[in-house]
Amino acid sequence: MKKIAKLAVVLAASALLFGCNEKSSKAKIGIAKIQQHPALDAAEKGIIDVINEAGLDVEFDLQNANADLNTANQIALKYKDENVKVAVGIATPIAVALANTIKQSPVIFAAVTDPVGADLVSTLEHGENNVTGMSDAVPTDLHIELFAEVTGIKTLGYIYTSSEANSQTSLKLVQDACAKLGLGLVTQAISSTNEVKQAAEAIIDRVDGIYLTTDNTVFSALSGLIQVFGDARKPIFSADVTGAMAGGCLLASGFNYYKAGRATGDIIVDILKNGKKPDEIPVRFMTEPSDSDFLIDLDAAKNCGITIPSELLKQANLIFENGKLRERN
Numbered sequence: 001m002k003k004i005a006k007l008a009v010v011l012a013a014s015a016l017l018f019g020c021n022e023k024s025s026k027a028k029i030g031i032a033k034i035q036q037h038p039a040l041d042a043a044e045k046g047i048i049d050v051i052n053e054a055g056l057d058v059e060f061d062l063q064n065a066n067a068d069l070n071t072a073n074q075i076a077l078k079y080k081d082e083n084v085k086v087a088v089g090i091a092t093p094i095a096v097a098l099a100n101t102i103k104q105s106p107v108i109f110a111a112v113t114d115p116v117g118a119d120l121v122s123t124l125e126h127g128e129n130n131v132t133g134m135s136d137a138v139p140t141d142l143h144i145e146l147f148a149e150v151t152g153i154k155t156l157g158y159i160y161t162s163s164e165a166n167s168q169t170s171l172k173l174v175q176d177a178c179a180k181l182g183l184g185l186v187t188q189a190i191s192s193t194n195e196v197k198q199a200a201e202a203i204i205d206r207v208d209g210i211y212l213t214t215d216n217t218v219f220s221a222l223s224g225l226i227q228v229f230g231d232a233r234k235p236i237f238s239a240d241v242t243g244a245m246a247g248g249c250l251l252a253s254g255f256n257y258y259k260a261g262r263a264t265g266d267i268i269v270d271i272l273k274n275g276k277k278p279d280e281i282p283v284r285f286m287t288e289p290s291d292s293d294f295l296i297d298l299d300a301a302k303n304c305g306i307t308i309p310s311e312l313l314k315q316a317n318l319i320f321e322n323g324k325l326r327e328r329n
Contacts (some may be wrong), residue, residue, distance in 0.1 A: 027056075029268070030079040032063040032098065033090035034072065037220045039242040039257040040090050043110050046261020047088060047268070054269045058085065065094050067193065067217060076101035086268055089133075091216050092118050092166040099131050106271050106278045109133030110264040111257070113166035113214060115283055127278040134264045134284040136214050138239045138254050140173040141180065144211055147237040147251060148181055151306055155184035157207035159199045159225070161217040162189040170213035193217055197224030204228055209235040212243075214254070219243045235304045241293040247320050250304060252295040255286035263291075293318055295325075 031047060033040045048060060061084065065072040076097040079087045088108045089095030095109035099120055112135055115121050121128040124135075144156065158174050160167040171187065178185040186206045188199040196218055200210070210229060212218060218225065219240055226248035229236050235250040244252035263284050270276040286292065295318035301308050313319075319326050 026059045027085040027272070028061055028082060029058050029086045029088065030061045030063065030075075030082075030084040031088040031090070032065060032072070032075045032079070032094050034065050034092070034094040034216055035067040035220050036064050037216065037222075037243065038245070039214070039219060039240050040111065040216065042242055042257040043090050043261035043264065046258040046263075047090075047110065047265040048261075050262045050265025051268060054265075054273055056269070056272055058272075065097075067220065069093060069097070072097040073101070079105075086271065088264065088268070092164055095120060095133070096165070103130060105130065106268075107131045107133075108264060108267055108271075108278070111136040111214070111260060113137050114169035117169050118165040121283060124283040127281050127283070130278050132267065132278040132281045132283060134260055134267065134286075136255065136257075136260060137285065138214065140170065140211075140213065140239070141177040143237060143239055143253055144174070144177040144183070145181055146253075147209065147211060147235075148183060150251065150308065150312065151209055151235050151304075153183070153208035153235070155186060155207050157200075157203045157210035158185060158187045158213075159190060159196065159203070159210070159215070159218055160187065160213070161191065161215055163191055164215065164217070167213070167215050167217075170215065174211060174213065190217060193221040196221035197228060200225040200228035204232050204234065207234070209237065209250075212236065212238045212240065212249075214240050222248075230300070230303060233304050235300065235306060238295075241295050241318065244295055244297070245318070245320070245325050247297055247323065247325075248300060249295070250297055250300040250306065252297075252318075253292070255292045259291050260286055295320065297321075299323065 063075045072094045086106045087098045089098040090110045092112045098107045238244040238249040238252040239254045241252040241254045294316045296316040297320040
C-alpha cells in the first residue's frame with residue numbers, strides 16, 4: 001500500500017508540473033522557456049498574441065524549465081510524445097533540448113544569441129530541417145563603446161553563465177570589444193541564479209562598471225546585482241531593456257522582447273497558415289529601429305555622479321526618473 005501511495009504522489013506531482021493530458025481536437029502548440037523573467041515572459045506573450053490574432057484554432061501548452069536542463073529535456077519528451085503541431089523554445093538551452101528531441105514537428109527558437117554556435121542551424125540564410133527561429137544578438141561593441149564614452153570607465157566587469165552556449169558567444173564579443181577599445185576586463189563565471197549577487201560582490205572592487213548581455217541566469221537574479229553596484233555607486237549597462245525597466249541600470253539598449261515574440265509568432269503563422277517549411281525560412285533578426293528601445297535611468301546617473309549628455313538624452317524613448325518609468329514618443 002505504501003508503494004501505491006508513493007506512486008500516487010509522484011503522478012500528482014507530474015500532473016502539476018506538466019498539466020493534464022486531456023483530449024482536444026485543437027492543434028497544440030508547445031511554448032517552453034528556460035526560466036521565468038520579464039524578457040522571456042514578454043517574448044512568450046508576443047508569440048501567443050500573434051497566433052491568436054491570426055485566427056488559428058490552437059491550444060497552448062506553456063512550460064517553464066526553471067533553469068534546469070533535466071526539466072528542459074523532460075518538456076521536450078512531453079512535446080514529442082504529444083506530437084505537438086509546433087514546439088517553441090525561448091532561450092538557447094530549451095531550444096536545443098527541443099531540437100535534439102523533436103524531429104517530425106517544426107521547432108521554432110526564440111531569443112537565441114548564436115543559433116549557429118548552438119548547432120540549431122548551420123547557416124543564418126535558412127532553417128535546418130525542421131528548425132528555424134529568431135536570434136536576439138545585440139551590437140555588443142557599440143554598447144560598450146557608448147558605455148565607456150558616457151561614463152569614462154577604464155575597467156569593465158562581466159558576469160556570464162559558463163554552461164550556456166549563448167553566454168560563451170557573448171563573452172567572446174565582450175572580450176573583442178574591450179580589446180578594441182583598450183578597456184580592462186574582469187570576468188566572473190556563474191552556474192546558477194544563486195551565484196549572481198556573490199559574483200557581483202567578487203568583482204565590484206576591481207571594476208568601474210558592468211556590462212550585461214542577454215544572459216538569462218543573470219537577469220533572473222538582477223536585483224541582487226543592481227543592489228551591489230548601486231551601493232558602490234558604479235554604473236550598469238544592460239543589453240536587455242525589459243529587465244532594466246524597474247530601475248538601477250544607467251543605460252539599457254536592445255530590442256523589445258515583446259516585439260521579438262511577435263516576430264517569432266509570425267514565423268509560426270507562416271508555417272501553420274501559409275504552409276511554409278522551417279528550412280525555407282531564414283533566421284530572423286530584429287534590425288528595424290522601431291524594434292529597439294533605449295532607456296536612460298536618471299536616478300542611477302545621479303547615484304553614480306554621471307551627467308548624461310543632452311543629445312543622448314534626446315535619443316532615449318524610455319526615461320527612468322524619481323522611481324518611475326516614462327515612455328516618450
